[in-house]
Amino acid sequence: MIFFEQIISGLVVGSIYSLLGLGFTMIFACTKRINFCHGELMALGGFVGLVFIEIFPSCLFLSFVVGPLTIGLIAVIIERLFLRRLQEDKPLKIVIATIGLSVVLSVVMQIIWGAHPKTYPNFISEKPFSFIGVKIIPQNLFIFLISISLMIILQYFFLYTKTGRALRALSQDRYAARLMGIKVGQNISLVYFISGILAGIAGMLITPIYFVSSSIGSFLGLKAFIAAVIGGLGSVPGTIAGGFFLGIVESLSSGFISSKYKSGISLLFLVLVLLFSPKGLLSIFHKVNLLKWRKSKNEKY
Amino acid sequence: MKGKVICLVIVLTLGLSLLILPGFAMDKKDIVIGVIGPMSLSDAASGISMRDGVELGIDEINKSGKLVGINLKMVVVDDEGNPTKSISGNRRLVYNEKAIAVIGSVASSCTLANMQVTQEAGIPQITSISSSPAVTQKGNKWIFRTQITDATRARNLVNTALDVLEKKRIAILYISSDYGIDATKILVDLLDQKGYPPVAVESFNEGDRDFLSQLIKIKEKDPDTLILWSLYEPGALITKQVAQMGLDVQIMGSGGLTHPKYVELAGEAANGVIVTLTYHPTSKEPHIRNFTEKFQEKYGKIPDHYNAQAYDAVMIIGAALEKVGADDPLKLRDAIASTKNFKGISGTISFDDKGDSEREEMIIQIRNLKYEVF
Numbered sequence: 271m272i273f274f275e276q277i278i279s280g281l282v283v284g285s286i287y288s289l290l291g292l293g294f295t296m297i298f299a300c301t302k303r304i305n306f307c308h309g310e311l312m313a314l315g316g317f318v319g320l321v322f323i324e325i326f327p328s329c330l331f332l333s334f335v336v337g338p339l340t341i342g343l344i345a346v347i348i349e350r351l352f353l354r355r356l357q358e359d360k361p362l363k364i365v366i367a368t369i370g371l372s373v374v375l376s377v378v379m380q381i382i383w384g385a386h387p388k389t390y391p392n393f394i395s396e397k398p399f400s401f402i403g404v405k406i407i408p409q410n411l412f413i414f415l416i417s418i419s420l421m422i423i424l425q426y427f428f429l430y431t432k433t434g435r436a437l438r439a440l441s442q443d444r445y446a447a448r449l450m451g452i453k454v455g456q457n458i459s460l461v462y463f464i465s466g467i468l469a470g471i472a473g474m475l476i477t478p479i480y481f482v483s484s485s486i487g488s489f490l491g492l493k494a495f496i497a498a499v500i501g502g503l504g505s506v507p508g509t510i511a512g513g514f515f516l517g518i519v520e521s522l523s524s525g526f527i528s529s530k531y532k533s534g535i536s537l538l539f540l541v542l543v544l545l546f547s548p549k550g551l552l553s554i555f556h557k558v559n560l561l562k563w564r565k566s567k568n569e570k571y
Numbered sequence: 572m573k574g575k576v577i578c579l580v581i582v583l584t585l586g587l588s589l590l591i592l593p594g595f596a597m598d599k600k601d602i603v604i605g606v607i608g609p610m611s612l613s614d615a616a617s618g619i620s621m622r623d624g625v626e627l628g629i630d631e632i633n634k635s636g637k638l639v640g641i642n643l644k645m646v647v648v649d650d651e652g653n654p655t656k657s658i659s660g661n662r663r664l665v666y667n668e669k670a671i672a673v674i675g676s677v678a679s680s681c682t683l684a685n686m687q688v689t690q691e692a693g694i695p696q697i698t699s700i701s702s703s704p705a706v707t708q709k710g711n712k713w714i715f716r717t718q719i720t721d722a723t724r725a726r727n728l729v730n731t732a733l734d735v736l737e738k739k740r741i742a743i744l745y746i747s748s749d750y751g752i753d754a755t756k757i758l759v760d761l762l763d764q765k766g767y768p769p770v771a772v773e774s775f776n777e778g779d780r781d782f783l784s785q786l787i788k789i790k791e792k793d794p795d796t797l798i799l800w801s802l803y804e805p806g807a808l809i810t811k812q813v814a815q816m817g818l819d820v821q822i823m824g825s826g827g828l829t830h831p832k833y834v835e836l837a838g839e840a841a842n843g844v845i846v847t848l849t850y851h852p853t854s855k856e857p858h859i860r861n862f863t864e865k866f867q868e869k870y871g872k873i874p875d876h877y878n879a880q881a882y883d884a885v886m887i888i889g890a891a892l893e894k895v896g897a898d899d900p901l902k903l904r905d906a907i908a909s910t911k912n913f914k915g916i917s918g919t920i921s922f923d924d925k926g927d928s929e930r931e932e933m934i935i936q937i938r939n940l941k942y943e944v945f
Contacts, residue, residue: 272787272788272791275783275787276784276787279781279783279784279787280784282781282783283780283781385613386832387804387832387836388836389836389838391838398815398816398817405816405817407815407816476780479780479811480780480781480808481780481804481807481808481836483804485778486780489778489780490780520784521781521783521784522784524784524785525784525787525788528774529747529773529774529775529776529779529784529785530747530774530776532776533776
């Protein structure tokens with residue numbers, strides 16, 4: 271029983287890692303750049319959510335729409351003002367620029383909202399219910415369901431909509447995409463907008479359970495980035511899998527070994543994945559197919 | 572001509588009065604009590620708490636007239652919580668301001684650094700906030716402490732759990748930093764000695780947000796008490812998650828849980844939590860109530876234990892000055908060191924040979940989101 275309880279607690283943390291990791295993955299998939307201030311955007315999402323909940327205390331739903339949209343807009347502004355100029359340059363420049371921005375954002379948040387963490391009441395009941403003998407907390411289930419549905423929506427968006435296809439074209443060959451009439455700048459702004467919305471939603475979801483502070487962004491952001499790399503940066507299902515994997519590994523290692531080694535064990539997995547399957551955990555499954563595919567490719571030629 | 576005479580008379584009277592007035596004041600010698608601590612930057616609130624407590628104490632001593640021929644004066648130096656600045660600040664207090672005694676600093680790292688200055692100069696120093704055991708372990712005979720050490724607090728928590736609440740199955744959850752690791756060793760030793768070894772000892776890392784894994788493990792051992800050695804933010808998260816899990820334990824906690832933000836963050840889940848404190852404003856004892864009222868009158872806010880500990884520090888110095896006067900710092904030190912059963916606001920203080928004052932604390936329970944005497 272304790273094993274299942276640990277797995278479930280891992281799934282909850284995992285769904286937060288996945289939700290955050292999706293932002294990294296979206297931007298990486300479309301621009302081949304990594305946005306390291308994603309974690310800070312999430313923290314900002316929590317704070318902005320706090321402000322909107324104070325403005326519209328009666329209408330939670332409204333703050334849940336306006337909050338993430340605001341973060342989306344902030345992400346677009348950041349992209350338009352700072353990152354667009356660096357887009358064509360070496361990838362390292364954007365990495366350094368976004369690390370710098372993350373520090374600036376956390377300092378700005380500390381100036382506006384202070385150094386102490388903040389929170390607001392849960393929007394769903396805190397009382398756990400029993401499901402086949404395992405206690406589940408509704409708020410956690412809610413986060414889990416939201417991440418899963420966002421993953422499905424994003425996957426659908428990438429695979430089956432025109433804009434999604436344009437974004438995929440962009441990620442494969444920017445020059446060719448431009449020749450095909452795809453507006454590169456606009457589409458990259460769109461990607462940042464969506465990732466900003468994801469960060470905003472994540473921030474608003476975690477504030478009641480983990481509190482929001484100016485320093486939480488770098489901590490959770492890094493974990494989510496590790497999760498995305500383990501699962502496969504750039505692949506939506508990979509990132510989700512990576513997030514859940516990291517959550518469960520952390521939970522099981524602190525449950526059955528010791529919580530002192532939790533971070534060490536999860537980072538060990540990162541190193542192993544980078545060594546043996548640099549494209550992420552999910553690519554192991556692809557590899558099996560890949561062999562077959564190579565064969566058929568060879569046969570063709 | 573007439574005008575000139577009048578002018579002369581006025582000038583003479585003024586001049587004479589200028590000569591005479593300080594003469595009256597000269598009856599009382601100004602004696603400086605130095606206060607060193609962070610008055611700006613992130614730790615400023617603690618430093619200001621200390622300063623206010625000292626200020627109130629000095630006012631009362633001067634008003635009481637117990638010190639014959641002495642007028643106490645407070646000089647405050649800001650060390651910004653920085654050990655280097657704390658050393659230079661303490662030099663200023665000792666050598667430039669000629670302080671007879673120093674109170675401070677806040678951060679243990681600062682006190683550890685700046686107490687060497689008072690040791691060299693032979694000036695007694697009392698820290699009212701630094702809690703690291705190392706402060707009094709250096710063999711420095713000039714340093715004293717009105718703050719409770721973590722060792723004392725651990726002992727008080729264990730005694731409260733076993734003797735007052737009559738709990739038997741105790742679990743410990745601590746932060747893996749010096750703060751948590753050192754205290755947990757003491758907690759485990761004490762519980763072993765008392766014959767009730769802890770049923771579970773779990774730790775978490777700084778920055779962790781999710782404690783379900785540890786709590787699931789603790790729940791398996793079926794404890795009746797959870798001692799939480801943590802800072803206020805993870806402490807609040809753990810308290811909430813304990814409530815969410817439906818884990819039925821009495822939570823008791825370290826100093827981190829006495830931070831006012833703790834209750835704000837943990838909300839309803841914090842109700843019932845027990846902590847120990849040296850001072851609480853709702854105390855009914857007359858001398859403590861008297862302090863609380865005077866403090867509120869002067870500063871317009873309810874005092875906290877930092878105010879009380881600083882106030883006690885200056886009152887101990889005042890009592891020592893009353894005994895031996897302000898001429899010889901060594902005599903003053905000996906008088907401070909011989910303080911026994913001093914009825915302070917933050918408990919009954921007796922210094923041991925190291926300069927610490929182990930004492931019982933008040934048991935405080937959070938009820939309706941307020942700290943109240945148990």
